[in-house]
Amino acid sequence: MTDNDQKQTSRREMLRLVGRVGVLGCLASLAGMLTGRLRAGCIEAGPACKGCPDQDGCDLVTPPTVWQLDPAKCTQCGQCATDCVLAQSAVRCFHTHALCGHCKLCFGYFEPGARVLSSAAENQLCPTGAIQRRFVEDPYYTYTIEKDLCIGCAKCVHGCGMFGNGSLYLQVDHELCKNCNECSIARRCPANAFERVPVSEAYLLKGQGEEEGH
Amino acid sequence: MKTRGIWIVLTLVAVAVVIFLSLRRGGPRVPQAYLYDVEQYREAETQVPLPYKETARWPLALREPRAVAVKGDGPVVVVGDRVALVLDAAGEELRRIELADEPRCVAVADVVYVGFLDRIVAYGLDGEKQAEWETLGEQAYLTGLAILGDEVFATDYGQRVVWRFDAEGKMRGRIRSASKSDGFVFPSPTFDVAADGDGLWVVNSGRRRVEQYSPQGKRGTMWGRSSMELDGFSGCCNPTHIAVMPDGRFVTTEKGLPRVKVYAADGTFAALVAGSVQLGQDAGLLDVAVDAAGRILVLDAADRSIRIYEEQPDDG
Known part of the structure; x- marks a missing residue:
């Protein structure tokens, strides 16, 4: 050998x-x-x-978390619309109907100073026309968000919070979010409104226990 | 040598490009179309004279002050948390009345009437509890109180009525919407009432106007228009509060664009007392009262203080 x-x-x-x-x-x-x-x-x-x-005593896995936006911290800066890695941001407007005043003059729907309270495009605040306005009974209207059209710019959220009841607010839509390790919106959020939340409590909705939806 | 110079120039160009791109990235990138802009309306506030001046500010040792009332030239009463503070005309605390619940509104004459969510409790100015009136039910949500003669009127946002009581708390009636098509509209709990010799002045904030009622509930005149301009009321529900001045003029407060304004007795706009520049954009609901000297007392809940405004002599 x-x-x-x-x-x-x-x-x-x-x-x-x-x-x-x-x-x-x-x-x-x-x-x-x-x-x-x-x-x-x-x-x-x-x-x-x-x-x-x-899960408190579980040393097997860390429960998965996802990104979410705290409406109480959000300053409606508009960056959610521009900073997401997706072409159309995963942040969308949510509406808690139970908090809504169903106003005829809705500041989340109309441009401030709109001359006529009609749904003509020039009167609408939303740059993509994502809010649907329907008559209920005088002088009440109901407002719903067209999810596919919403870009998460928060313009309506600002108007509603400033002049109304604050029933419109932004949330990360988990049907769309890619849950990036480093969220590009969170990184630039001036209000530090983004946080990781357990996937079991993936939404921070206003009016807990009330009906929520787009 | 020539090659070295080229490399230096290329390096400087590269550094300049990197700096330019990083600065450009750090600047505002949100399109104007995405921004909510009411700057022109704030700007309009700076274009009008301010005949009233803030002459004093009384800090309040309250976490969440709710309402203010004044008895002519007598004491000022502020409620919040679970106390009622009785102050003298200079803002010094005379008495502190402990309350059993969170107060919502207050009125004062010889008796301090404190409105809770569903009932009214009467206290003497010495702090002694005199009477607790009957509950107005589970739907009740009291937001305002006014005294007219020997009667007390309470606005109930939850049930959309103005309750009428005698001084002992016995209910004498209620004022409902004048009509279904033109009645009370309150998208949020902003339903205030004030009283003077002409009767009751009820804020119908969802219609952005003030309505006059007799004690029996007959609607009289009304004033106020929906507008973002200074002379109108904007937002879902303004004015939020009202007080009557000794000479019959009105003082109103607004949310959204925080404003304190004076209207003439016929409802025409008279003056801006303070706007969002003076009060700050984050001012919450502003309760208001006027003393016998015409001083305007504005309860600034966000600042946890009472701002005192006095009309300044006209130099002209």
Whole structure:
């Protein structure tokens, strides 16, 4: 047997050793995970985890979090419309109807100083016409947000909060958000209004317990 | 040597481009079309004379002051948190009355009437509790009180009525909307009342006007128009509060663009007392009262103070 043969054998043995150690490590990790899962009584650990009452004692997984915008901190600067990585921002206007005054003269819908309270384009505040106004009974109207048209500029949110009841507000729409590790809107938000929230409480809605929706 | 010069120039150009791009990125990038702009209306406030001057400001040791009232040239009463503060004409605290609940509104004559969400409680000026009137029900949401003669009137946002009581708290009636098509509209709890020799002046804030009522509930005149201009009322629900001056003029306060204004007895705009420049854009609801000397007392809840405004002699 030459020196070269001895070297080849050593290399093979070394690879075999590394393989064994790897397999043993994997088995140990798997055993640990199963033990921990059983201990926590958790059957949903993993990416699908939405948190559970026992999550405080859970050392298996950190419940997933998502980006959300705190309406109480938002200053309606308009940057949500321009700073999202998506072509049309994932931040959209939400409306808590229970807080709405159903005003005929809605400052979230009409340009300040609008001469006529009609739905003509020149009277509307929204740059994309994303708010639908429907007559209920004199002098009350109902307002709904067309999600596909909303760009999250917060112009209506500003008007409603300043002159009305503040029933319009921005939220990150999780049907659209890519949940980037470093949210480009959050990074530039001048009010630090963005935060990570548990996916089980993904929305910070006004008027808790009341009907929400677009 | 020539090559080295080219490299220096290229380096300087690259640095300049990087600086330019970074500055450009840091500047305003939000299109004007996305911004809510009421600057022209704020600007209009600076174009008119201010015949009233803030002559004093009384800080209040209250977390959330709610309402203010004054008895002629007598004491001033401020309610908030769970207390009623009785102040003298210089703002010094005379008495502190502990309350059982969160107060919403107040009126004062020889008795201090404190309005809670669903009932009124009467206190002597010495702080003694005199009577607790019956509850007005689960839907009640009292927002304003006024005294006319020996009667007390209370505005109830929850039930959209003005309640009429005698001095002992016995209910004598209620004032409802004059008509369904032209009645009370309140998108938010801004429903105030004041009284003078002409009867009651009720704020119908959703229609952005002030309406006169007899104590029996018959509607008389009304004034006020919906407009972003200085002489009108803007927003969903303005004016928010009203007080009557000794000479019959009115003082109103507004939210949105915070404003304190004086209107003549016939409802025509007379003067801007203070606007968003003086009060700050974040001023909340501003309750108002006027003493016998014509001093305007504005309760600034955001600043937790009472601002005193006095008319300045006309130099002309």
